[in-house]
Amino acid sequence: MPMTHTLKGIVRYDGTDFCGWQRQDNGRTVQEELEKAFSTIANEAITIHGAGRTDAGVHALGQVFSCSWPRAINPRLRHAVSTMLEPEIQVIRLEEAAADFHARFAAQSKRYAYNLSFNHDVDPLAARYVWNVPFDVDLDCLRRLLPQLVGTHDFAGFQSTGHQLSTTVRTLYSVELFHGVAVGPMDGQHLWRIEFHGDGFLYKMVRNLTGTLIEIARGRFPESFLEEQLHTAKVFYGHCAPAHGLTMVEVLYDEHPAIK
Secondary structure: OOOOEEEEEEEEEOOOOOOOOOOOOOOOOHHHHHHHHHHHHHOOOOOOEEOOOOOOOOEEEEEEEEEEEOOOOOOOHHHHHHHHHOOOEEEEEEEEEOOOOOOOOOEEEEEEEEEEEOOOOOOOOOOOOOEEOOOOOOHHHHHHHHHHHOEEEEHHHHOOOOOOOOOOEEEEEEEEEEEOOOOOOOOHHHEEEEEEEEOOOOOOHHHHHHHHHHHHHOOOOOOHHHHHHHHOOOOOOOOOOOHHHEEEEEEEEOOOOOOO
């Protein structure tokens, strides 16, 4: 029986024109595009397993995937796959992993960033990747809210319907607000991001958290609403931030983070 090898890859993509990561019957997905490229090169069907599912319109800088590969890894395989997927998808790293490695089940934690702009005018160069919030937002209020999310909580009040899970308890190791830095002609003065680092995330959890935080910080909800959703609610009643502002930053392995 031919020996197979396990590949571990890191991929970045612009999710604007994809129906999310996961393969589906109708709609173009990142997983499907990767599988097509690898299968063409291998001349046989290759199944890709991702570390997590990103929704339609969500981007990634460091999505991790794994798959079985029928032969020894050619050093030019990463470049060959990326060439077939450009410009929306790029495999930035590809290596052989332990035979039992699985991108999803081996993951210890994940980091997401939600990009925001508090500008009254939409920057066309940022519009695909940043949620422009054209309202006055109390940043001091936003900073006060973030520590409440850190730790182990039942996040059922921030899960969108559609997924049935055995538990909705998750641990957030850190939730931090950063002032953005301009890239090229983009105006960095109004760019911000909230970074979430946790052991796992529920369906649309980061978007629901972000949208609710912004609604509180702009005065539409009282500050007590966050605590109510976090400790007593079982249904999401807040605001879901749009998908295009969310980016999967990285997936961490062999690391047990401490709560900040």
